[in-house]
Amino acid sequence: MRLELAYYEIRDVRFGGATRLDDHVLTINREELSATLLEDERLGGMDLALAHPGERCRIVHLTDIQDARVKVSGPGEIFPGMVGGLAAPVEGRTNILRGLCVAETAEMPGMLESVVDMSGPVATLTPFSSLHHLVLLPRPADGVGRVPYGHALLKAGLRASVYLAEASRELPPDDLVVSELPIPGEPTGDGNLPRVAYLCQVSAIEDLREIFLYGGRARQMLPTLLHPHELLNGAIVNGIFDTPACRRNVTYGHVNNPVVMELIRRHGSDLRFVGMIVTPTPPTLREKERGAAMAAKLARYVLGAEGIVQTKGGGGHMVVDHMLACERCEELGIKTVLLNDRSVDTADIYTSERADAIICTGASGVDQWLEAPAMERVIGGTTLEGGDAREARRLPLTRVQSATDLLGLGRVRAIEF
Amino acid sequence: MAKFRVLHYLNQYFGQIGGEAEADARLQIRPGPVGPGTLLQAALGASAEVVATLVGGDNYVASDAERARAEVVELVRPWRPDVLVAGPAFASGRYGLACGTLCEALGKALGIPAVTAMHPENPGVELGRRHAYIVAAGTTARGMEEALGRMAGLAGKLLRGEPVTPAADAYIPRGILINEVVEAPAARRGVEMLLAKLGGDPYESEIPRPRWDRVPPPAPIKDPALATIALVSEGGIVLRGNPDRLESWGASKYLKYPTGASADLTPDAYECIHGGFDVSYACADPDRIVPLDAARSLERDGQIGRLFPFWFCTMGNNTTLDNARKFGAGIARELREGGADGVILTAT
Amino acid sequence: MAKELERAGLPTVLVTCLTNVAEMVGANRILAGVAIPHPVGDPGLAASVEQQQRRRLLLRALEALTVPVEAPRLFAVGS
DSSP states (O other): OEEEEEEEEOOEEEEOSSOEEETTEEEEOHHHHHHHHTTSTTEEEEEEEEEOTTSSEEEOSEEEEEEEEEEEESSSOSSBTTTBOSSOOOSEEEEEEEEEEEEEEOOOTTOOOOBEESSSTTGGGOGGGGSEEEEEEEEEOTTOOHHHHHHHHHHHHHHHHHHHHGGGTTSOOSEEEEEEOOOTTSOOSOTTSOEEEEEEEOOEEETTEEEEETTEEOTTOOOEEEOHHHHHTTSEEEEEOSSOGGGOOOHHHHHTOHHHHHHHHHBTTTBEEEEEEEEOOOSSHHHHHHHHHHHHHIIIIISOOSEEEEEOSSSTTHHHHHHHHHHHHHHTTOEEEEEEEEOTTTOOSOOOTTOOOEEEEEEOSTTOEEEEOOOSEEESOSEETTEETTSOEEEEGGGBTTTTOTTSOSOEEEEEO | OOOEEEEEEEETTTTTSOSGGGTTOOOEEEESOOTTHHHHHHHHGGGEEEEEEEEEOHHHHHHOHHHHHHHHHHHHGGGOOSEEEEEEEETOHHHHHHHHHHHHHHHHHHOOOEEEEEOTTSHHHHHHTTTSEEEEOOSSGGGHHHHHHHHHHHHHHHHTTOOOOHHHHTBOOOSOEEEEEOSSOHHHHHHHHHHHHHHTOOOOOSSOOOOOOOOOOOOOOSOGGGSEEEEEESBOEEETTOTTOOOSSSOOOOEEEEOTTOSSOOTTTEEEOOSSSOTHHHHHOGGGTSOHHHHHHHHHTTSSSEEOSEEEEOBOTTOOHHHHHHHHHHHHHHHHHTTOOEEEEEOO | OHHHHHHTTOOEEEEESOHHHHHHHTOSEEEEOSBTTBTTOOTTSOHHHHHHHHHHHHHHHHHHHHSOOSSOEEEOOOO
């Protein structure tokens, strides 16, 4: 299956007349975009704001973040089942605006905070500080509860993502990455290269803390196969807003999944990327054991994997699913590498001797504090943890979006002293 | 230039007071090095002096840490040490605990660095590693010279303000995690590690496995029909409205509620605020986490002698190990004082 | 927490769904609970049946408290 990822470099974003992309500058028609997004009756109002790398600007109350991408040729559409139709988007071409993201903020009392600073020490620790932001500030319509509001703001982000990417449709890309990955049963290429698969753990606990797969709920799911191109075209979107920001797998992370991109990069030269498995994190040990066993058998008997890279969908008890899957894979002769975050104060409650190859995506614990400087401008709210959001403060790392990202978007590794 | 002043702690045996019979020996201090302290002095060289040796019986410190903490500061203060060197304790559990306790107490009170040495599985490691630098040692005193040499080296660096790392200075990681910005992204490192593993090449995991200490199992209760049984939980059950403000992420306390005359926990009076799972089931019936109804009914039927008059609850989501230990110890104290014989602890 | 209670000499039975975690961490008396959100309950059962299940679980827990153990031990709930 051949998927072309056509990248368009964005060097600036501004509001203006017609929405267009010209010489790496994206102009957005504010009124047109707001009006389109407000077609969703669950929303009663929509403000839009822009933020640029290097500004003394802080974005607070973030829920999800996407990039801007649209499928311009081939079957299937971006975000199938959510915004696009249900046909699988496995091949063709997808346009991606690189250097830009779409972020949604919402004031939901009791929700865990997520912050991005566009400059300063906090900016160093979030991958989003180096991107131009279109920030959506949607407000719920009267009488709309928390859950429908949450769904609506995610939908708005996805629709904005497509709307912006459309500006690139007729233009030649700055960069083209071609991914040619087999489907099970097809020849995979050089038989001397190891067969490697990707195990993507996702979390689906309850409303506003679940991913959507093809727009469907994942709470009762059993491990299943996904073609990596489906992931890049938005088959999984993030509806988890109420989890520590440092390890919240936002939609941006799913569509730009670093493990998938790395495996695509090396397919045909160091390895054969034979496919991926999506596996859930159910709430009982028995179901966790079942999930691990089924994920491993899909890897071994359907994908024929010799090696597998695993990522987590969240913290806490999800490390149990992570370790169990590792054990089941190793037992079937599949060599495993796990990406894992760490926290000495809470520690991983379950580890395995077979998990001997772990990559650390950073530590978020009580001793990780940052000196966040005062900012000139705040988007998304006026207060932050009870204080004025513009003020300088000590900020726990757990509030910094994707600082210890479980998919590997972050930039840190923890060393123990 | 003035020499650094070193205080050395030894137990009753190495401090030449006596053997197991002297394990209750009070804390006492004498000038200069004692026993292995002379080896320590040799390892330290000319820039530091073992000005005094603190000796205490293994039981004295381990059995009453509060008392030891209070006494030791006043005993040691007049000697104005710049650093504390304790042990090595090797595999001796009480000695290791004593070293850990004293390192913490003196380190905090006098603001000085503390260095000790013990086997990595010594229970003193868990207690002491945040407060002291614990050199990894063997199980027996055959490793004395090597351990003292390492302790001296580490103490020297700490006194001179030089940076130290577990790898270079042979100490057990203290559980302090520092995030460093790295060039190579995690995914790249992961695929490379996998290729190494597949190719039979060496690789090193970036996260070591944690060690968990073992607690000797308490003796069983003879007959529950004659026993006082307490209910404890980390499941986040609180009074409706959460007036005691128990957190949903990272608990800072535990709560104590009277069982009173209640026959069960009802949803109009209680709710679940745990941040780690779907709380709707427990909110619909809090007994699904704190089984008061079943416990009451067993008490009525005589299968439980008596239900402890209070039940205890904290919230386990993202709660630190340090806090969990504190809560456990606090609840244990209250249960023992109240005459509890056994505990049913429900976890989510 | 279980280990702190045990360190103080209180026989403690830890009722948890994640028994593998309990064994790893080193709690000495472990009883398998129903599920993470409801260790001693089951919303899938009729109320009276659920109550019976809870009673049975507690009886088994009490039994575990009377058994001498040497090391972490998992007690099965039984039929």
